[in-house]
Amino acid sequence: MMIDHPILGPRDAEEFVYLGDACLMVRPDGMAADAAEAFATYLYARENPAGRHRELWFHEQGDQSWLIVTRCTRTHAIEKVELAQDAARAGVVGQ
Amino acid sequence: MTQHHRIGGGLVDRSQSLSFTFNGRTMQGHPGDTLASALLANGVRLVGRSFKYHRPRGMFSAGPEEPNALVTLGEGARTEPNTRATMAELFNGLQAASQNHRGPLGFDLMAATDLLAPFLGAGFYYKTFMWPRAFWERVYEPLIRRAAGLGALSGQDDPGLYDKGYRHCDVLVIGAGPAGMAAALAAGRAGARVILADEDFRPGGRLLAEWHEIDGQPGADWAAAAWAELDGMEHVRLMPRCTVFGVYDHGICGAVELTAPDTPEDRPRQVMWRIYARRTVLCAGATERSLVFPGNDRPGVMLAGAVQAYANRWAVAAGRNIAVLANHDGGADLAEELRAAGLSVAAVVEAHNGQGVAATRGRLGLRGVTLGDGRRLDCDCLAVSGGWSPNIHLTCHLDSRPVWCDDIQAFVPGSVLPEGMRVAGAANGAFSLPDCLAEGQAAGRAAAEAAGHPAAAPVHRASGIAHAPAPVWRTGPEKGRAWVDLQNDVTAKDIALARREGFGAVEHLKRYTTLGMATDQGKTSNLPGLALLAGATGRSIPETGTTRYRPPYTPVSIGAFAGRERGRHFRPVRHTPAHDWAARLGASFTESGLWLRAEWFARPGETGWRDSVDREARQTRAAVGICDVSTLGKIDIRGRDALSFVDFVFCNGFASLPVGKVRYGLMLREDGLVMDDGTTARLGEHHFLMTTTTANAGPVYRHLEFVRQCLQPHWDVHLVPETDGWAQFSVAGPKSRALLSRLVDAPFDISNAGFPFMACAELTVCGGTRARLFRISFSGELAYEIAVPARYGNALGAALMEAGADLGVLAYGVEALDVMRVEKGHPSGNELNGQTGPVHLGMDRMASRRKDYVGRARLGISHVDGAEDVQLVGVRPVREGDTLWNGAHFLEPGAAATLEADQGWMSSVTHSPALGHAVGLAFIRNGAARIGERLRAVDLVRGSDVEVEIVPPHFLDPEGERLHA
Structure with missing residues (x-):
């Protein structure tokens, strides 16, 4: 697979480490009263879509950036690649 | 022996002779020959025995689809089994041997298996070898394995070199037949960066095997001229002997290139290429299919296109008297061509007009056939054609499905293709030469244009027609054994049987009968098999469907995948910046994570490693020892929010840590289990230096970047991994301060008052060398860690040894380090194994309640089976001489060794030189409340059963007085 890095251009997926669903960026409040429950969902309840999937990749053999890659799990077609930090700052993580 | 089957013409170089051997017999061939063509030229038809029935077999094809002619090349460690003779380029000195027979090839003792054939149908071993059950592993399976099979491995290390490489292009053209040449010419002339890869050592594809004219030239000459023109283009790379075996996502193809057979042994024999192409043009051609009729497996029964190729390209008569059987009009054309080449044609049997072959004869090679009407013919070769199937494999690797085309009775590429791929020529179902050239030219031009190189492309003139096959797959009577898959000995009967037994779905059929499995993957047999299955079930072929195509297209040796990453090159060897220092002191090294670390430093007179390790631990506790700890992960953390960041990633509080101090930190995962531990120093108001364990340096840094970029994107904090930037030594023991004070430059004060326990500072040593000093201890002694820039690692080690000579300084390795940490009850990798949390380690009181941090919410909730209520304790043997074993489980006195009675496990053990007996760290159910219990x-594996007492995990100096001394 090739991942079109927003800064560095197309890069082989070999350079990256995969983490998982981008919903991991939406961390519940650890101080909340229902935190244990909320974190159980955060950690263990994941969608496993056959289709569009927003997921986290770390450019370990590159610039050390975390990316959100929007990829179709059926075809591996990559629709969009964003810097995770930019998305997190803009508050558009959950989309 | 003379080449008495060699005829005139052809593309072999008769000016040179090449000598080779087959089963020890020396023969001659010419440059341009394959092993198969050279064997046929020498009159050798029998080249192997079949997989299951040990039937005599000969060359069936002239290309990569070969099911029969698998031979072993070379000898000793260079043995290469299962090589297709049809693809092996002949060279002087080639040694080949036939496979799968006992005794001589012509008199295989295992051929008796063939007499048992009625009992050995599809799935026979599932049904036959069911009883007695115990016999399967010891009797039946070894028996079957010995009887069936292909070539054997040498069992030795392959001394050949294999390599890997990466290539990039605008347009990758796969296949250098007429369509591929036309595509490459169109794209190359347009200025696109082109790679043209072909599995053959001579480019041209079927142009070499058939008689055609292109642009007024003979086809083979045109191909040579086109190749030469492409070779002259700087932006075009030609890759003969290179098979593109797989298509992967986003324009990446896998290819394996064989180097020329006379390549010196110090050069790679195979290269695995990863090719990145913006556009791909697949011109892989087509593969001829066989027909099913009784006795169709004898040596001499051969694909018609192969007979044609042997005659025209290699100037070899596949037989002296050739019969032709085809289900289309191409049979008559071939007969005419063979006659023109001076060969005798016995008959043309037209399967599409109701004719057929009912039987064949000849024990070790074809001697004659009986036709459907009962006529008996003498012939030594039967050229068979059941039509051609486009080589659509590479279009299907990404899950595109092919579609059925009635005109050519074959599957052709579907409308959805891998992104960026075009298919042209025979691979696309266009079988006539003008169509191949036109499609190739158009695809090459379009691919170049899509890659940014628009241009007009040349139009090639040629003639030629394609013959449509009739939907006839089988001739002759139903009785008698008629082979569908030659490589796996699957007959028409097997297919009917599989269908009767409920394996009528195409993927079931494949697995039940092995149709289409093994090295040839059924290239010549899949479609006839499908056709028979369709006929038996009353469905059409497209309704029956086809099995899935998966990479690789043809076999790829494991060596090519491994490349140079084998033996000690499997991964890099990492030396610490003080490696040479340790080596000079006589260290033994051990692999620790990614590093080589000194495990101990043996001295003359010591009888084993325990002597060295005990001495190192004892002398460190008595005087001073130095240990290279450069491999610990080091992460530099800076920014206005650096403190918040550190506080967020550790479960214990860091807010109160002053500048100039170090604190132990316990890092959790969000599920509440421990990720890592280590010390973090506050070097400035907004500057921290985190230490990780050796093994987790990479994963912890990745995790911290995740926290920084994904969870706390607004924080002003920056991370720099600098593990490799510093050499670091532990300096431990009661005389460590005395030693260090000799190296630390004035005016830095490292007295107990000026530099107390858990202090840190940036200072200089040895007259101006930058250094970092931390007063931390893993051994439990008064101890420091001192770091200098990596380039000074060896020098600092030497300086410490020299300055401490009169203090009794010595170097210690990771074994003594481990001994001392167990004595102190510090958890390490065995305790922080990803299944333990702070509660299990007795560290839950460290965890802060006043702040949010990674792992807070699930602290004490997540558990892995068996770890939920264990706690870390120490154990000591009741009898002092007893040995403890890592991995032992605890039981109550008198309890049976069952899972229910299990009380926990031993995680670390050592012999304590300080105490004179074994000590262990253990996770025991409710352990903290059971101190004093026995x-x-x-350990059932080692046969050990030792009485132990539960004690606190700190065996030595539990009050920590030495640390503060």
Whole structure:
């Protein structure tokens, strides 16, 4: 697979480490009263879509950036690649 | 022996002779020959025995689809089994041997298997070898394995070199037949960066095997001229002997290139290429299919296109008297061509007009056939054609499905293709030469244009027609054994049987009968098999469907995948910046994570490693020892929010840590289990230096970047991994301060008052060398860690040894380090194994309640089976001489060794030189409340059952007085 890095251009997926669903960026409040429950969902309840999937990749053999890659799990077609930090700052993580 | 089957013409170089051997017999061939063509030229038809029935077999094809002619090349460690003779380029000195027979090839003792054939149908071993059950592993399976099979491995290390490489292009053209040449010419002339890869050592594809004219030239000459023109283009790379075996996502193809057979042994024999192409044009051609009729497996029964190729390209008569059987009009054309080449044609049997072959004869090679009407013919070769199937494999690797085309009775590429791929020529179902050239030219031009190189492309003139095959797959009577898959000995009967037994779905059929499995993957047999299955079930072929195509297209040796990453090159060897220092002191090294680390420093007179390790630990506790700890992960953390960041990633509080101090930190995962531990120093108001364990340096840094970029994107904090930037030594023991004070430059004060326990500072040593000093201890002694820039690692080690000579300084390795940490009850990798949390380690009181941090919400909730209520304790044997074993489980006295009675496990053990007996760290159910209790440490693997007492995990100096001294 090739991942079109927003800064560095197309890069082989070999350079990256995969983490998982981008919903991991939406961390519940650890101080909340229902935190244990909320974190159980955060950690263990994941969608496993056959289709569009927003997921986290770390450019370990590159610039050390975390990316959100929007990829179709059926075809591996990559629709969009964003810097995770930019998305997190803009508050558009959950989309 | 003379080449008495060699005829005139052809593309072999008769000016040179090449000598080779087959089963020890020396023969001659010419440059341009394959092993198969050279064998046929020498009159050798029998080249192997079949997989299951040990039937005599000969060359069936002239290309990569070969099911029969698998031979072993070379000898000793260079043995290469299962090589297709049809693809092996002949060279002087080639040694080949036939496979799968006992005794001589012509008199295989295992051929008796063939007599048992009625009992050995599809799935026979599932049904036959069911009883007695115990016989399967010891009797039946070894028997079957010995009887069936292909070539054997040498069992030795392959001394050949294999390599890997990466290539990039605008347009990758796969296949250098007429369509591929036309595509490459169109794209190359347009200025696109082109790679043209072909599996053959001579480019041209079927142009070499058939008689055609292109642009007024003979086809083979045109191909040579086109190749030469492409070779002259700087932006075009030609890759003969290179098979593109797989298509992967986003324009990446896998290819394996064989180097020329006379390549010196110090050069790679195979290269695995990863090719990145913006556009791909697949011109892989087509593969001829066989027909099913009784006795169709004898040596001499051969694909018609192969007979044609042997005659025209290699100037070899596949037989002296050739019969032709085809289900289309191409049979008559071939007969005419063979006659024109001076060969005798016995008959043309037209399967599409109701004719057929009912039987064949000849024990070790074809001697004649009986036709459907009962006529008996003498012939030594039967050229068979059941039509051609486009080589659509590479279009299907990404899950595109092919579609059925009635005109050519074959599957052709579907409308959805891998992104960026075009298919042209025979691979696309266009079988006539003008169509191949036109499609190739158009695809090459379009691919170049899509890659940014628009241009007009040349139009090639040629003639030629394609013959449509009739939907006839089988001739002759139903009785008698008619082979569908030659490589796996699957007959028409097997297919009917599989269908009767409920394996009528195409993927079931494949697995039940092995149709289409093994090295040839059924290239010549899949479609006839499908057709028979369709006929038996009353469905059409497209309704029956086809099995899935998966990479690789043809076999790829494991060596090519491994490349140079084998033996000690499997991964890099990492030396610490003080490696040479340790080596000079006589260290033994061990692999520790990604590093080589000194495990101990043996001295003359010591009889084993325990002597060295005990001495190192004892002398460190008595005087001073130095240990290279450069491999610990080091992460530099800076920014206005650096403190918040550190506080967020550790479960214990860091807010109160002053500048100039170090604190132990316990890092959790969000599920509440421990990720890592280590010390973090506050070097400035907004500057921290985190230390990780050796093994987790990479994963912890990745995790911290995740926290920084994904969870706390607004924080002003920056991370720099600098593990490799610093050499670091532990300096431990009661005389460590005395030693260090000799190296630390004035005016830095490292007195107990000026530099107390857990202090840190940036200072200089040895007259101006930058250094970092930390007063931390893993051994439990008064101890420091001192770091200098990596380039000074060896020098600092030497300086410490020299300055401490009169203090009794010595170097210690990771074994003594581990001994001392167990004595102190510090958890390490065995305790922080990803299944333990702070509660299990007795560290839950460290965890802060006043702040949010990674792992807070699930602290004490997540558990892995068996770890939920264990706690870390120490154990000591009741009898002092007893040995403890890592991995032992604890049982109550008298309890049976069952899972229910299990009280926990031993995680670390060592012999304590300080105490004179074994000590262990253990996770025991409710352990903290059971101090003083006695249990048995049972190790059923080592046969050990030792009575132990539960004690606190700190065996030495529990009050920590030495640390503060």
